[in-house]
Amino acid sequence: MASKEKVIENLTYFQDELESIDNKSDLMDLEEKFTFSEDILKEYVKDHLKSEGDRAVEYRAAQSIIGYNKLLFIRLLLKKKKFKKAKEILESFDKSINHITYFQSYLAYIFYKNKVSDNLIDKFEATFDKVINSSVWNLEYFINISYFEEIENLDNEDDKFLLLIFSFLVLRFLYLLNVEFDDEIERKVAHFTDVNVARLLVNGKTQIRLSSTEFMNDPKEGELFFDIFGLKKFRDELNYEQSFLACFTFNHNSLNQFRLYGKLEEKECTGLSLVVNKNFFSKMTNRYDDQKSKGLPLFRCVYIDPISKHFELAKRNKFSFYQEFSSGEKAKSQQEIEDMWVSYNEKITKTEKVLSKILMDMEVIVSELDLEKIKLLKHINHLIQPIRFLFKHFAFQEEQECRILEICSLSDTKVEADFESAKTYINYPLKIEDYLTNVYIGKALEKKSVCLTKEILSLQLKGNPKVKLTDNPFRLKE
Secondary structure (H helix, E strand, O other): OOOHHHHHHHHHHHHHHHHHOOOOOOHHHHHHHHHHHHHHHHHHHHHHOOOHHHHHHHHHHHHHHHHHHHHHHHHHHHHOOOHHHHHHHHOOOOHHHHHHHHHHHHHHHHHHOOOOOHHHHHHHHHHHHHHHOOOOHHHHHHOOHHHHHHHHOOOOHHHHHHHHHHHHHHHHHHHHHEOOOOOOOOOEEEEEEEHHHHHHHHOOOOOOEEEEOOOOOOOOOOOHHHHHHOOOOOOOOOOOEEEEEEEEEOOOOOHHHHHHOOOEOOEOOOEEEEEEEHHHOOOHHHOOOOOOOOOOOOEEOEEEOOOOOOEEEOOOOHHHHHHHHOOOOOOOOHHHHHHHHHHHHHHHHHHHHHHHHHHHHHHHHHHHOOOOOHHHHHHHHHHOHHHHOOEEEHHHHHHOEEEEEEEEEOOOOOEEEEOOOOEEEEEOOOOHHHOEEEEEEOHHHHHHHHHHHHHHHHOOOOOOOEEEEOOOOOOOOO
């Protein structure tokens, strides 16, 4: 009888074998190990997974490893021109579970089988290597399998190749924008809202809403990507998919945020900043293998100048380092704080450089495709959907925003509609009161700050959040 440990041991052993194999190794022995690994998995699923819930989560987690192993094995076979065996393994994929690694393998197949024009192979060989080696299967829910299958069924092999490359560049872009969190610097973010909604949230009477992107404060919201690449918009009247998002910021106690958001009766600084810890969001690595994680991953925004195309990522500002680490239990010297900031900023800059290369590759692909063909224009429009609302005009950079994002059809039961306000939204599954670490009260609520503090402290919330009136200078209007 197979144990979970035995499954993982065999699968990871096989993976290590694949990654270290040289061109002279015998494939026959490796093939036997591959078959044995799959048999071990099937035995484990049969013997141990009783409920449908367990089966779905555990099976997907194990299949993800198998899928990656298949990708590595197929690529090795293709390099050795074992096309028949590679195709056989490709056809053995369960696409309903492994559609990302399947299409990475399919991309490798058409690349090595010389089905793609030589000029494209020369131009995109380095990019091809990067997307094939990208572990992006955790983001499979952002690009539906049906769209990949439509690409697979295109007649032109060059179009297939370019659109598949573009797909994985989008997923790679998302992967790099994911806020991974740590225990020291990026460990919490804030959501600004008005005092009435905040009270409902902390009392557990409502949930954070992911709102439809139709009513955003930035008039260019979602449009910048089209401007940057000179893309035409394509609207499929029969496609009812919508993007829904909720916004957070690295600036927990920001006067700018208090003035712009959470205003009651259009009065500035009448809102609250609700600061949540990293557990309010899911990790991309445990989308399927952690049943307790029902949240969504958090992505930082990209602030871009559409003319020069220079961009910077959302991040903590330098002042916040000095505010946090100059005093208290975590007090550090001025030099230590400066070193922390420099290290943090270098990490962000390094990511920006990688993203810049991805954007350049995307731009080249767009120029190679004949987007006068409606079918191709439709595909590109769909593929940018997961990232287009993460691009914001640089004029909004002070917000240092990050977002959770869900793309689904209006027919989905999780989508709710408020006819009076003409808005659609999705309720976030996790309740914010379980993850609160801090609450900042807007300056215009100073007279009610003691009452608000008492109300929140009386709830004895799990995270025992610290509540305080913001110390930002602000002249109250009578």
